[in-house]
Amino acid sequence: MHNEVSDVIKDEILSFLQYRSKGDEEAIARKLENVQTINGKLYIRNVRFDINISDSKAVVGAALANIPLIFIGAKHEAELPSEKLSKIYGAAERLISLKDSTLNDIATLEIYLLMEMGLRELYSMQVSGEAIVSYKGKSIALKDMDYRKLKLYVKMKHMSLYDIKVNGRAFPYSQGSLLSWAEGYMESDYVEAFKISLNVRNLLAHGELEWNLNPSIESLYTASYMVNSLFDNLEKRSNAKK
Structure with a gap:
């Protein structure tokens, strides 16, 4: 991606990022290499977004709505370990499937609510x-x-x-201390992805709708994969203690 566009996304993330730690800026810059413009189209990894790439709100919105895809990549849909999580997942999936741009903010909120609820359910x-x-x-x-x-x-x-x-x-x-607790069950890339996703979720929950969000089904699949991996790691650690 052109450096100036990548910098716009990075600067936007850093402007609202809470729970910051050393190395965040470098990690974000590195992962934003997965966002590219090719022949006038925006790509996050291999997923194409049909948006106006000269519209900064649309470009930043696509990035902020697809943090799991940017940081972790496209993962397969995972079976979730609780009814609460499955219900949130189902709501997000239905919203995305409607392909109604007026629902994109809510769909993004549901994806990141799934991730936050994953931490609560893990505890x-x-x-x-x-x-x-x-x-x-x-x-x-x-x-x-x-x-x-x-x-x-x-x-x-x-x-x-x-x-x-x-x-x-x-x-x-x-929320910050819960995330810190859950880091013991995460890989380093997951920590950054959860951190940014929860920050976006907080902004959306308080009506901060500055961007043209554009969530993908791939990000939802990846979010479910990430949440499920936390429970796998908890189970592995519990079995190791027996």
Whole structure:
């Protein structure tokens, strides 16, 4: 891709990127090499986007709606490990299949909601047997918990977020801390892809609709593959401890 266009995309991402860490800018620049213009068409890896490449909102929008495809590549559709995740996936798939540009923002939001919910469900699976909540020298064992219920429990008990541990580890109450916790089950490219995707999801959820988003079914497939890989890694680690 022409350097100036790649720089526009990179600068746009860096302008809103939270949870930044050393090396983000270099990683983003490297992965944007997968976005190219060929014969007046925009390509992300091998997927063509029929947009006006002179329209920066369209070019940036295509990139922001297809972070999984840019960072990981086109992966096959994966079976998801929970009904919640499958429901979100199905909604995103239906929205994309309609090929209605007025629904692109919502479809993109659903793809990235799938990724965020994947992190929440991953944590829920880890504490599903028993969650031992430790706070200021006292502990209580809670049954049938998940991430949402634990967050509600902490809030209702007015606990300081800095003093809570669940099963011996700090409780990842915020989105950023949940992502940091989940990094232990990710490859490095996945970390960057999740980080940027969650940031775009947050902007969309708050009505920040500055770009002409253009999500692809390939990005949805890849997102499902990425989420499923987290659970595979959790299972492998759990089996290794037995």
